[in-house]
Amino acid sequence: MTLVVQKYGGSSVADAERIKRVAERIVSARKAGDDVAVVVSAMGDTTDDLLDLAHQVSPLPPGRELDMLLTSGERISMALLAMAIHNLGYEARSFTGSQAGVITTSSHGKARIIDVTPGRLQSAIDEGAVAILAGFQGIAQDTKDITTLGRGGSDTTAVALAAAMHADQCEIYTDVDGVFTADPRIVPTAHKLDTVTYEEMLELAASGAKVLHLRAVEYARRFNMPIHVRSSYSTKPGTIVAGSMEDLPVEQALISGVAHDRSEAKITVLSVPDEPGRAAKIFQVVTDAEINIDMIVQNVSTKATGRTDISFTLPKTDGAAAMTALQKTRDEIGFEGLLFDDHIGKVSLVGAGMRSNPGVAATFFRALSEAGVNIEMISTSEIRVSVVCRDTDLDEAVRALHEAFDLGGDEEAVVYAGTGR
Amino acid sequence: MTLVVQKYGGSSVADAERIKRVAERIVSARKAGDDVAVVVSAMGDTTDDLLDLAHQVSPLPPGRELDMLLTSGERISMALLAMAIHNLGYEARSFTGSQAGVITTSSHGKARIIDVTPGRLQSAIDEGAVAILAGFQGIAQDTKDITTLGRGGSDTTAVALAAAMHADQCEIYTDVDGVFTADPRIVPTAHKLDTVTYEEMLELAASGAKVLHLRAVEYARRFNMPIHVRSSYSTKPGTIVAGSMEDLPVEQALISGVAHDRSEAKITVLSVPDEPGRAAKIFQVVTDAEINIDMIVQNVSTKATGRTDISFTLPKTDGAAAMTALQKTRDEIGFEGLLFDDHIGKVSLVGAGMRSNPGVAATFFRALSEAGVNIEMISTSEIRVSVVCRDTDLDEAVRALHEAFDLGGDEEAVVYAGTGR
Numbered sequence: 001m002t003l004v005v006q007k008y009g010g011s012s013v014a015d016a017e018r019i020k021r022v023a024e025r026i027v028s029a030r031k032a033g034d035d036v037a038v039v040v041s042a043m044g045d046t047t048d049d050l051l052d053l054a055h056q057v058s059p060l061p062p063g064r065e066l067d068m069l070l071t072s073g074e075r076i077s078m079a080l081l082a083m084a085i086h087n088l089g090y091e092a093r094s095f096t097g098s099q100a101g102v103i104t105t106s107s108h109g110k111a112r113i114i115d116v117t118p119g120r121l122q123s124a125i126d127e128g129a130v131a132i133l134a135g136f137q138g139i140a141q142d143t144k145d146i147t148t149l150g151r152g153g154s155d156t157t158a159v160a161l162a163a164a165m166h167a168d169q170c171e172i173y174t175d176v177d178g179v180f181t182a183d184p185r186i187v188p189t190a191h192k193l194d195t196v197t198y199e200e201m202l203e204l205a206a207s208g209a210k211v212l213h214l215r216a217v218e219y220a221r222r223f224n225m226p227i228h229v230r231s232s233y234s235t236k237p238g239t240i241v242a243g244s245m246e247d248l249p250v251e252q253a254l255i256s257g258v259a260h261d262r263s264e265a266k267i268t269v270l271s272v273p274d275e276p277g278r279a280a281k282i283f284q285v286v287t288d289a290e291i292n293i294d295m296i297v298q299n300v301s302t303k304a305t306g307r308t309d310i311s312f313t314l315p316k317t318d319g320a321a322a323m324t325a326l327q328k329t330r331d332e333i334g335f336e337g338l339l340f341d342d343h344i345g346k347v348s349l350v351g352a353g354m355r356s357n358p359g360v361a362a363t364f365f366r367a368l369s370e371a372g373v374n375i376e377m378i379s380t381s382e383i384r385v386s387v388v389c390r391d392t393d394l395d396e397a398v399r400a401l402h403e404a405f406d407l408g409g410d411e412e413a414v415v416y417a418g419t420g421r
Numbered sequence: 422m423t424l425v426v427q428k429y430g431g432s433s434v435a436d437a438e439r440i441k442r443v444a445e446r447i448v449s450a451r452k453a454g455d456d457v458a459v460v461v462s463a464m465g466d467t468t469d470d471l472l473d474l475a476h477q478v479s480p481l482p483p484g485r486e487l488d489m490l491l492t493s494g495e496r497i498s499m500a501l502l503a504m505a506i507h508n509l510g511y512e513a514r515s516f517t518g519s520q521a522g523v524i525t526t527s528s529h530g531k532a533r534i535i536d537v538t539p540g541r542l543q544s545a546i547d548e549g550a551v552a553i554l555a556g557f558q559g560i561a562q563d564t565k566d567i568t569t570l571g572r573g574g575s576d577t578t579a580v581a582l583a584a585a586m587h588a589d590q591c592e593i594y595t596d597v598d599g600v601f602t603a604d605p606r607i608v609p610t611a612h613k614l615d616t617v618t619y620e621e622m623l624e625l626a627a628s629g630a631k632v633l634h635l636r637a638v639e640y641a642r643r644f645n646m647p648i649h650v651r652s653s654y655s656t657k658p659g660t661i662v663a664g665s666m667e668d669l670p671v672e673q674a675l676i677s678g679v680a681h682d683r684s685e686a687k688i689t690v691l692s693v694p695d696e697p698g699r700a701a702k703i704f705q706v707v708t709d710a711e712i713n714i715d716m717i718v719q720n721v722s723t724k725a726t727g728r729t730d731i732s733f734t735l736p737k738t739d740g741a742a743a744m745t746a747l748q749k750t751r752d753e754i755g756f757e758g759l760l761f762d763d764h765i766g767k768v769s770l771v772g773a774g775m776r777s778n779p780g781v782a783a784t785f786f787r788a789l790s791e792a793g794v795n796i797e798m799i800s801t802s803e804i805r806v807s808v809v810c811r812d813t814d815l816d817e818a819v820r821a822l823h824e825a826f827d828l829g830g831d832e833e834a835v836v837y838a839g840t841g842r
Contacts, residue, residue, distance in 0.1 A: 016477035023478075050497070056437035057444075057501050058508035065507065068515050069500035072493035076471070079490035080478050086486065087479035094489050099565075120565075144520075144541075 003125070004029055005167045007039040007135065007158035011175050012232040013077045014044035022173075022232065023084035026130055030090055035125050037118075037165060039135045039158040040081055042073025063108025067137070067148045071096070074134035074154075082132050091129035095120055097146075102138035102157065104147045111138060111147035113156060113219070116164035133161055152213025159216045163223035170225055172212065173232035178239030179204070179211050181257040181407040186395050190402065191409020192238070193256060197245045200256045200350050203384045207348035208261025217241065245352035245383070254360065255351035255405045260398050262391060264294060265319045266344050266376075268311040269326065271336035279310055281333050282326065289325045291318040295346075295379045295388060307336075311377065313388060316342050344376065345394030348386040349401055355382050367404035373397045424546070425450060426588045428460040428556065428579035432596050433653040434498045435465035443594075443653065444505035447551055451511055458542055458552045458586060460579040461502055463494025484529025488558070488569045492517070495555035495575075503553050512550035516541055518567070523559035523578065525568045532559060532568035534577060534640070537585035554582055573634025580637045584644035591641070592649045593633065599650050599659030600625070600632050602678040602828040607816050611823065612830020613659070614677060618666045621677045621771050624805040628769035629682025638662065666773035666804065675781065676772035676826045681819050683812060685715060686740045687765050687797075689732040690747065692757035700731055702754050703747065710746045712739040716767075716800045716809060728757075732798065734809060737763050765797065766815030769807040770822055776803050788825035794818045 006026065013019050029036050050069050054061045061069075078094035085092035097104075101117030121131035135154025140147050149156055155172055162170035179201070182190040196204070198221035205214040211229055220227050220241065230238030272278050279298065286293055294313040314322055319340060326338055354360045364385050368375060373396060377388035389397055402408065427447065434440050450457050471490050475482045482490075499515035506513035518525075522538030542552035556575025561568050570577055576593055583591035600622065603611040617625070619642035626635040632650055641648050641662065651659025693699050700719060707714055715734040735743055740761060747759055775781045785806050789796060794817060798809035810818055823829065 016474065019478055053437065053497070053501060054504060057440055058504040060508075061504040062507050065500045065503040065513075065515060068503070069497060072496040072500075075493040075496065076474070076490060079486045079493075080474060082486040082489070083475060083479040083482040086483050087481075092486075094486060 001033070001035050002169070003035045003037065003165060003167045005037045005039065005158055005162035005165065005170045007154060007170070007172045008041065008232060009154065009174055010041040010044050010046070012173055013040060013081065016080070019043075019077070019080050020084050023081060023088055025232070026081075026085055027088045027090050030130065037121055037125065037131045037133065037161060037167070038081065039133050039154055039161060040074060040078050041135050041154040042070075043077045043080075046073040046076065064145050067108045067146050070148055071134065071137045071146050074136060078132045078134050082130075085130055091127070092132060093124045093129050094132040094134070095124075096134050097137035097157070098139040100133045100161075102133075102160070103141050104138035104149065106140035106143050106145065106147065108145075108147055110150040111140065112215075113138060113149065113160045114141055116160050118161060118164050121161075122165065133157065149215075152215060155213040155216035156219055159219045159223070159225055159227065163219070163225045167225075169228060170220070171228045171230060172216075173230060174211060175232065176211060177231045177234065177236060178229050179209070179241070179257070181409070182398055182402045183260065186260070186398050187258075187402045187408075189408035191407070194237075195240045195242065196256055197243050197352055198241060199245045199383060200352055201241045203348070203350040203381065204257060204259045207259035207350065207384065207386060208263070208346065209257070209259040212241065245355075254353035254357055255349060255407060257350055257407065258398050258401045258405075259348045259350060260394055261346040261348075262394065263316055264313045264344060264346055264388075265316040265340065265342040266311055266313050266388065267319070267322060267326070268309055268339040268341070269333075269335045270309055270339065271305070271307040272310055273334045274306050274308045278333055281329070282310060282335075283312070285325050285329050286312075286314070286322050289318075289321050291315070291322050295377045295386070297377045313344065313346070313377065343391045344388050345391040345397070346386055346388050347394060347397040347401065348384055349405070350384045352383050354384075361385060363404055364401065367400045368397055371396050371400035373400065422454070422456050423590070424456045424458065424586060424588045426458045426460065426579055426583040426586065426591045428575060428591070428593045429462065429502075429653060430575065430595055431462040431465050431467070433594055434461060434502065437501070440464075440498070440501050441505050444502060444509055446653070447506055448509045448511050451551065456546050458539075458546060458554065458582060458588070459502065460554050460556045460575055460582060461495060461499050462556050462575040463491075464498045464501075467494040467497065485566050488529045488567050491569055492555065492558045492567050495557060499553045499555050503551075506551055512548070513553060514545045514550050515553040515555070516545075517555050518558035518578070519560040521554045521582075523554075523581070524562050525559035525570065527561035527564050527566065527568065529566075529568055531571040532561065533636075534559060534570065534581045535562055537581045539582060539585050542582075543586065554578065570636075573636060576634040576637035577640055580640045580644070580646055580648065584640070584646045588646075590649055591646055592651060593637075594651060594653035595632060596652065596654070597632060598652045598655065598657060600630070600662070600678070602830070603819055603823045604681065607681070607819050608679075608823045608829075610829035612828070615658075616661045616663065617677055618664050618773055619662060620666050620804060621773055622662045624769070624771040624802065625678060625680045628680035628771065628805065628807060629684070629767065630678070630680040633662065666776075675774035675778055676770060676828060678771055678828065679819050679822045679826075680769045680771060681815055682767040682769075683815065684737055685734045685765060685767055685809075686737040686761065686763040687732055687734050687809065688740070688743060688747070689730055689760040689762070690754075690756045691730055691760065692726070692728040693731055694755045695727050695729045699754055702750070703731060703756075704733070706746050706750050706754075707733075707735070707743050710739075710742050712736070712743050716798045716807070718798045734765065734767070734798065764812045765809050766812040766818070767807055767809050768815060768818040768822065769805055770826070771805045773804050775805075782806060784825055785822065788821045789818055792817050792821035794821065
């Protein structure tokens, strides 16, 4: 018997009609003879609606209670999905993260999965039922309080469940057909990838591709659990995320795709004394505020003044917190001012083949130069090149790189509205 | 240290503003030096909205999943309430029925509480926090599945929690000022009772008074846990439900109040052969359909035919099910037809003093007669007289009895919209 884990995002279960359609898809897998465990997100905008309610009663709600509140979202969708499956003549049982043994750290709002002990789900499946698990949530190992995994947590739940149950497949259903060479809304000739390695998918996810959450891919790589990313609106095969780039054949395509990210902002710290420890102090202040820094540029210091400018990028949503934290240390660090710029964009080229091909960088920068895109910051990894540019240049930069590396396909890309979590 | 259990119904926490007001009331109890455990219902119409959703995906949702769905309602309200308390500078922790050890039978939708083991709530209180418990829900002792207690379940949760924690007080906050001598919307001179015994409250609740749920009163009597029924919109004292009528002084008021009920219907089984076992068979059929019968009247059989009519009352909502079940046994029982009448009303007079005062019945029937109310059925207990009449006569019957027994007060009655569960 094949065991399939299927994960459906919030847009796939946004209303009663869509829930019924998902139930039909699950039942057709059962009819084909598969055992099925399902991970489901909250319906459509439920999470945002609940957050609104929370902020109506408290500007700074405690994390424990926020997690208690938000986890009601999956409770609703999973129970409705079980009813819809039941209505099609199949047995289904829903389980909360706590009931299903999703053990996490106690860091509310961004807990990490420690272990999954899905005994009750296994029993349900052994008795012929579809087992449904609430995504995005778990129970803290030490406090026994309810936790959430943060945005994208349902993908991670699905991969962790598939690994714990030794599933044969982990299917992530979403509102696009799979992983594309670029965002089809920007590049109409973008085409779907049939396969992509864990490493490439990690770089794509970290560079702004929203189709899979970074942590889910990390989890999949750790447990060597292949993910099938596919559309919940069609039965076409999607993209298989599997395998290490070490195992790739030599003739593997050079480049997998172009990712872009509009969610970052840039902070420039002006005229910092160019002495050991000053830069470190700046980044310590930001890190202490629990803010992730992405890219960093330090200008060459002018000998006359012995001072330098330091720029770094961070999530836009953390901008205010970082500015406040830095402002407080102005005298201590001795900088002259702070600039905040939220009109930047980041474009990244990702491909396992890039390791052994030194020509990639040259083509990359020539393409951007010919497109008139001014580069503000650069960062690279073994299989990725990223640059920061003006946000108004971002679409053109994506198109230019997609064209320069000949990533276009014949297949027409299909894009649907909405995002899951 | 005094421990107070407070229960707030759905209308008291219907939106963010009301939740904040409830939080202020809880905090003022904390400031007065009391330890507080709170039981809360789902916000306003949440339960009905969730039921609507359920019926959109399935006409007959399985009970296990319906309970999973509905329990998300209290999860939302209790988390929001904890946040609102937190925002006022006090610690608060919310717990589901399962987390709080509310152990029940496994009868989904109408589970009964077997035991409450509130260790986590006690710890929270010992650490200085307000402990908040989701009303209406628990965990099945055998299956470990989530259960609900049915309508009115939050009252029962509150009383059970108060008993398990040996609380000094159990306050049920509602949208009226307490228990009244009659519904003030019908009788403007109705006045609030300061105290009422468990037995009288049981009879009032069973006769249609909605202020407290029957099962909660049964629980309170069993554990001798006094209940203070009071308004969540004022700080005036409400009604204390406590004590047995055995302990009442002789000069205790004869009559506590007049209750009425529009929720019942009457079924008449026509021309039943007047032989032993036929009536029993009728009631067996109805009972097998899990329908509660209230009052029964069997007409005197006419000797000529050897047949008789049997009438009984039942909840209107069970009318269709009862008619279907009876129709199937028509040939077996040998009756000639069925009549369904949902235009009846029931009025009841309740008072512990009635036991030792034979004049009550005479006054009761004279008052109804003078008011021109035609009596269709009669039932009595030691401390109650109930009659069924036309629903159009019901208000007049309530007023006539209230007047005849001189129950009017000087205090003006206050009525608010909405009901809890």
